[in-house]
């Protein structure tokens with residue numbers, strides 16, 4: 001049988017973390033059928049990969065692409081980074097199961113089109129994804145704040161036992177329909193009033209479903225980051241479920257260095273508990289404009305403001321000075337708004353990136369003007385800046401954090417590793433030139449060095465250009 005695609009002469013980094021080896025890769029249909037030396041092999045389409053590295057397609061474990069996969073299915077920001085699968089529904093907000101309504105508190109406002117593109121059930125969301133035919137595969141977490149918005153009138157108080165029962169029933173149903181797990185965003189007004197008990201009760205629902213995990217944007221990433229990590233570890237341990245700490249960081253000059261403590265706590269917990277993290281490779285964060293986030297950041301860049309669109313791209317302190325207001329008064333006047341916070345230290349980021357339990361997730365927020373450059377640059381930045389230029393990680397280690405480790409964590413059994421029988425989600429790049437090009441001034445620049453991307457055996461990026469094939473699937477947890 002003639003193969004569909006033959007990738008010839010590549011350095012293969014297979015996603016397991018082992019060193020590169022030289023091999024050809026044969027693809028038939030959506031599957032990798034052979035890996036090895038095949039000088040006689042023929043195929044309908046041959047990709048000459050001399051000088052290139054081939055890796056499993058990257059898995060972006062932390063995104064807010066719930067609506068983008070439907071609204072902007074070509075997903076140039078992902079495909080041009082080599083990403084073939086995105087995990088959506090992070091930080092407590094998910095497109096499903098969601099009955100949207102007016103005036104929901106942050107973070108609902110930061111992801112655009114939350115009102116029109118949501119779905120009442122996971123099945124309904126999966127159908128909408130299938131109809132939209134996105135370029136990348138989609139794995140969905142169910143958001144705690146979304147469940148709260150469905151069940152509760154006011155979100156600024158703890159849920160009642162009957163609210164919790166309603167949320168637990170919705171979560172259980174969503175997991176039965178194929179959701180991957182449950183996410184919280186306890187640092188935001190929509191969920192900060194939820195006590196640990198409320199979260200534990202809901203997280204216990206996960207224990208009834210194979211491979212379902214608990215992910216959390218913890219209650220505080222600044223002055224109380226240590227207490228917040230302790231709460232997350234304790235929540236997952238009490239509920240007896242796997243834990244993923246989202247975009248791990250310590251914010252604010254006075255909290256620099258605290259990652260030594262948080263990582264030590266995570267190491268201790270890992271002796272009898274399943275714990276992992278994700279991180280994005282930047283020392284600036286981005287989210288809704290909120291006083292407690294700004295408090296920890298020496299510099300704050302406004303990226304959009306509904307009442308004052310003309311302030312986009314300007315520094316908060318300059319705006320406050322011009323208006324003759326305090327920082328918090330200026331924030332109130334700009335809200336609803338979103339910002340970039342320059343609030344982290346390189347040494348903390350390096351330490352977290354290097355930790356063996358850390359995966360790469362962009363936390364990119366699509367569909368807004370002037371997004372944080374992580375939306376377009378995360379994966380090439382790790383491979384170019386942190387691997388090649390700074391040698392903080394080896395190439396196989398970094399690839400493992402983007403593929404095999406992530407697939408195992410999310411129960412993606414046929415993805416994340418290059419071997420026969422796996423899905424042909426593959427990314428080819430030039431390790432000598434790969435680099436991100438988006439920055440805070442030019443935040444939507446395409447990265448350099450990703451040459452080809454295959455999603456389910458379809459060539460989606462060819463010589464750096466999108467082909468128009470969109471072969472992504474909604475991936476039910478099985």
Ligand code: ZN
Nearest residue numbers: 091217246247
């Ligand atoms: Zn978050």
